[in-house]
Amino acid sequence: MMTRQYLLGELSLILGELQAVATDDAAVRAAGRLRQEAETTPPAALSPVVVRAVALTDRVCWDALARGETTTFLRETAICAELWEFGVCAGLLEDDQTSDEMGRSSRDVSCG
Amino acid sequence: MAAEQEMRVSEAQIAVHWREEEYYHPPATFIAQANAADPAVFERFSEGRFPECFKEYADLLTWDAYWHTTLDTSHPPFWKWFVGGRLNASYNCVDRHLATSRNKAAFIWVPEPEDQDAKAITYQDLYRRVNEFAALIRDFARVKTGDRVTFHLPMVPELPVSMLACARLGVIHSEVFGGFSGTACGERIADSGSHILVTMDGYYRNGELIDHKAKADEAVAKARALGVEVDKVLVWRRHPGQYASQSPMVPGRDFFVDEQLGDYRGRVVEPVSMPAEAPLFLMYTSGTTARPKGCQHSTGGYLAYVAGTSKFYQDIHPEDTYWCFADIGWITGHSYIVYGPLSLGTTSVIYEGVPTYPDPGRPWRIAERLGVTIFHTAPTTIRMLRKLGPDEPAKYHYRFKHMTTVGEPIEPDVWRWYHEVVGKGVAVIVDTWWQTENGGFLCSTLPALQPMKPGSCGPGILGIYPVIYDETGEVVAAGSGRAGNICIRNPWPGIFQTVWGQPERFVQIYYEKYCRDMASTNWRDWPYFAGDGAVEAADGYFRILGRVDDVINVAGHRLGTKELESASLTVEEIAEAAAVPVMDELRGRAVEMYVSVKPGVAPSRDIEQKVAKAIETEIGKIARPKNVWIVPDMPKTRSGKIMRRVIAGISNFTDVGDTTTLANPEIVGDIRRHVQAEKMARGEVPRDLSPQEIEELKAFGRAE
Numbered sequence: 001m002m003t004r005q006y007l008l009g010e011l012s013l014i015l016g017e018l019q020a021v022a023t024d025d026a027a028v029r030a031a032g033r034l035r036q037e038a039e040t041t042p043p044a045a046l047s048p049v050v051v052r053a054v055a056l057t058d059r060v061c062w063d064a065l066a067r068g069e070t071t072t073f074l075r076e077t078a079i080c081a082e083l084w085e086f087g088v089c090a091g092l093l094e095d096d097q098t099s100d101e102m103g104r105s106s107r108d109v110s111c112g
Numbered sequence: 113m114a115a116e117q118e119m120r121v122s123e124a125q126i127a128v129h130w131r132e133e134e135y136y137h138p139p140a141t142f143i144a145q146a147n148a149a150d151p152a153v154f155e156r157f158s159e160g161r162f163p164e165c166f167k168e169y170a171d172l173l174t175w176d177a178y179w180h181t182t183l184d185t186s187h188p189p190f191w192k193w194f195v196g197g198r199l200n201a202s203y204n205c206v207d208r209h210l211a212t213s214r215n216k217a218a219f220i221w222v223p224e225p226e227d228q229d230a231k232a233i234t235y236q237d238l239y240r241r242v243n244e245f246a247a248l249i250r251d252f253a254r255v256k257t258g259d260r261v262t263f264h265l266p267m268v269p270e271l272p273v274s275m276l277a278c279a280r281l282g283v284i285h286s287e288v289f290g291g292f293s294g295t296a297c298g299e300r301i302a303d304s305g306s307h308i309l310v311t312m313d314g315y316y317r318n319g320e321l322i323d324h325k326a327k328a329d330e331a332v333a334k335a336r337a338l339g340v341e342v343d344k345v346l347v348w349r350r351h352p353g354q355y356a357s358q359s360p361m362v363p364g365r366d367f368f369v370d371e372q373l374g375d376y377r378g379r380v381v382e383p384v385s386m387p388a389e390a391p392l393f394l395m396y397t398s399g400t401t402a403r404p405k406g407c408q409h410s411t412g413g414y415l416a417y418v419a420g421t422s423k424f425y426q427d428i429h430p431e432d433t434y435w436c437f438a439d440i441g442w443i444t445g446h447s448y449i450v451y452g453p454l455s456l457g458t459t460s461v462i463y464e465g466v467p468t469y470p471d472p473g474r475p476w477r478i479a480e481r482l483g484v485t486i487f488h489t490a491p492t493t494i495r496m497l498r499k500l501g502p503d504e505p506a507k508y509h510y511r512f513k514h515m516t517t518v519g520e521p522i523e524p525d526v527w528r529w530y531h532e533v534v535g536k537g538v539a540v541i542v543d544t545w546w547q548t549e550n551g552g553f554l555c556s557t558l559p560a561l562q563p564m565k566p567g568s569c570g571p572g573i574l575g576i577y578p579v580i581y582d583e584t585g586e587v588v589a590a591g592s593g594r595a596g597n598i599c600i601r602n603p604w605p606g607i608f609q610t611v612w613g614q615p616e617r618f619v620q621i622y623y624e625k626y627c628r629d630m631a632s633t634n635w636r637d638w639p640y641f642a643g644d645g646a647v648e649a650a651d652g653y654f655r656i657l658g659r660v661d662d663v664i665n666v667a668g669h670r671l672g673t674k675e676l677e678s679a680s681l682t683v684e685e686i687a688e689a690a691a692v693p694v695m696d697e698l699r700g701r702a703v704e705m706y707v708s709v710k711p712g713v714a715p716s717r718d719i720e721q722k723v724a725k726a727i728e729t730e731i732g733k734i735a736r737p738k739n740v741w742i743v744p745d746m747p748k749t750r751s752g753k754i755m756r757r758v759i760a761g762i763s764n765f766t767d768v769g770d771t772t773t774l775a776n777p778e779i780v781g782d783i784r785r786h787v788q789a790e791k792m793a794r795g796e797v798p799r800d801l802s803p804q805e806i807e808e809l810k811a812f813g814r815a816e
Contacts, residue, residue: 004519005397005443006289006438006439006442006444006490006492006519007492009289009398009439009441009442012289012291013291013292016291016293017317017318020322020323032293036293036296037678039292039293039295040398041678045677048730082318085499085500086492086496088499089496091520
């Protein structure tokens with residue numbers, strides 16, 4: 001499909017924002033890897049990448065909070081919300097996808 | 113037999129799932145003013161009048177020399193349109209409007225920050241800016257006709273200025289979506305052989321000024337690693353005179369455009385008269401780990417096609433204010449923000465930022481303030497605006513006459529919200545289906561003459577003759593309720609000319625599947641394979657179902673190989689994955705996964721199980737692979753594409769075909785010995801396959 005190309009672009013863009021605001025090097029690298037995957041994955045197979053992106057963003061939010069970096073935390077939660085809305089509206093995430101399911105994907109996300 | 117029945121049920125289920133909806137008719141007020149309101153237009157574009165029918169589109173342009181041959185089919189499928197004709201795209205979009213519309217806005221640019229004023233750029237101002245930048249890139253950057261220039265620009269007026277400046281010189285532009293990484297940009301620079309990068313220091317998104325120039329450094333480094341040196345990086349500044357990036361300028365390589373332009377004030381560059389067949393731009397498609405595909409679009413055919421479809425399907429009149437809410441970094445923006453609307457001399461709106469910033473009422477405030485009459489966006493944006501601000505449109509006093517959806521199928525309930533709430537029940541909707549490769553629309557409704565049907569994009573548009581084929585090349589009848597592969601039986605002026613630097617890939621991906629005779633110069637033997645699944649209703653309206661390439665049909669469930677592979681890659685140890693079908697007596701087809709592990713990771717049964725489990729989790733139990741094979745490497749082409757056809761042959765004990773083009777042909781024997789010995793030990797040797805099954809395996813993976 002033609003402009004489903006733009007879904008790749010939007011996901012890449014949001015992951016780029018995460019790369020820019022994350023203060024933890026491992027998270028920056030993980031976001032970079034996911035971004036590259038987003039840019040090279042066919043739109044029809046983008047859903048698992050979005051799931052992992054949400055899981056990663058969720059995790060870096062909590063990590064920032066644990067470190068007491070509230071400004072970073074707030075910026076990352078805004079990105080997480082944007083990512084979630086994008087995923088749902090693009091049909092790449094289910095609106096009722098549970099945090100447990102996300103958590104399962106979170107375990108597959110390497111920040112190393 | 114059981115498997116065949118299951119497959120038929122599956123196709124029927126797809127069709128039933130997409131129930132036929134009722135028609136909606138355009139209001140009389142729309143019909144009265146429409147560009148195409150006379151049904152005679154259908155006769156003018158009937159198949160009997162092909163290809164000469166497209167003269168009507170070409171006549172919308174100003175030609176330096178008329179063509180002698182409308183369609184040259186002598187070297188299929190490298191079609192040539194309007195052969196002998198000469199024109200300049202920049203002249204057609206800018207200069208020729210000066211006589212009548214010099215002080216009319218060509219663009220209205222809306223910055224994301226609401227406290228920054230919208231800026232109207234008149235045709236006169238656009239003419240000045242295009243000429244000055246054309247002079248700069250010609251005399252300072254030393255580009256010449258036929259060179260490629262890469263842009264990595266956000267949604268700012270400098271992007272169309274740069275495009276039109278290149279077009280003025282006959283230079284091929286290649287815009288990379290501004291949100292992409294520097295790495296992705298660098299890969300496209302390298303593929304196109306571009307030595308000039310045009311970028312910007314920053315742009316606004318979600319209220320923040322994003323550092324964009326930093327990506328240029330990554331892009332240059334990536335291009336260099338791929339063997340292409342970027343000589344100059346031209347940096348537009350979001351606020352001229354102020355640098356918004358933390359990335360230092362590289363002396364001798366990086367230059368601020370606003371500083372250099374001082375030397376070119378008032379310069380006029382004569383538009384270069386280009387052959388109709390000269391490439392105008394490259395537009396790369398993403399979604400593959402192999403070499404990116406640069407779709408090469410022509411000057412005359414492309415411009416004629418987007419002008420014609422903008423006039424008839426977007427119903428653009430010169431007095432309209434037209435807003436396509438897409439990014440110019442995609443084909444939609446090239447065709448329906450820049451080239452189509454400007455060739456018709458209308459006013460095109462460009463918005464810099466996020467649709468919902470600072471709130472979901474923003475698009476409707478813009479529409480109200482600018483008096484937008486035609487609105488154009490994607491279902492994802494529509495869903496987002498409905499979700500975050502379902503009642504917002506009613507608060508604003510805009511009035512659209514026409515709205516477009518583009519890019520993906522739109523669900524009927526979303527369509528109805530778009531029609532009733534955004535369009536306030538009066539705007540017509542054209543739902544469009546097309547692709548980056550196509551230049552312009554392929555299926556839609558002619559808004560004054562064909563009723564709308566939610567969920568269906570409509571019939572083939574004027575001069576386009578679609579058909580649905582099954583896997584064996586038989587026509588799937590309209591109204592049968594069966595799904596198949598939507599193809600276009602004929603060439604059209606907007607079709608891309610080739611994949612830049614990869615003509616064999618162009619033929620293989622888009623034409624080989626249904627070509628009846630590779631030696632034929634008759635266009636009827638060369639249907640264009642779009643790669644999307646579709647159903648055609650009895651009324652000739654198409655409903656697009658999504659990508660069909662590389663689907664494995666397991667007990668009636670169509671599983672995308674990319675989804676299977678993406679799921680496998682969620683396992684940390686996995687470096688690469690490839691999914692192939694294997695014949696299965698019970699389920700028709702089963703999935704087999706081939707994976708390679710990252711350096712330093714030892715293959716293990718545990719990893720195989722992790723892959724199977726990941727697929728179950730991400731996709732479902734039905735997708736659980738029959739086998740997961742850990743292999744030392746995948747058979748690949750020199751461009752890095754995994755040859756699934758070869759692996760499928762191994763899994764099914766059939767001929768793997770020609771392996772001479774592989775970068776690592778020796779791996780085929782290693783994998784075969786390992787996999788087939790294991791299968792024989794397990795008693796998994798399949799029966800003799802039918803000729804159809806063998807053909808299916810041979811074709812596997814070719815549509816990528």
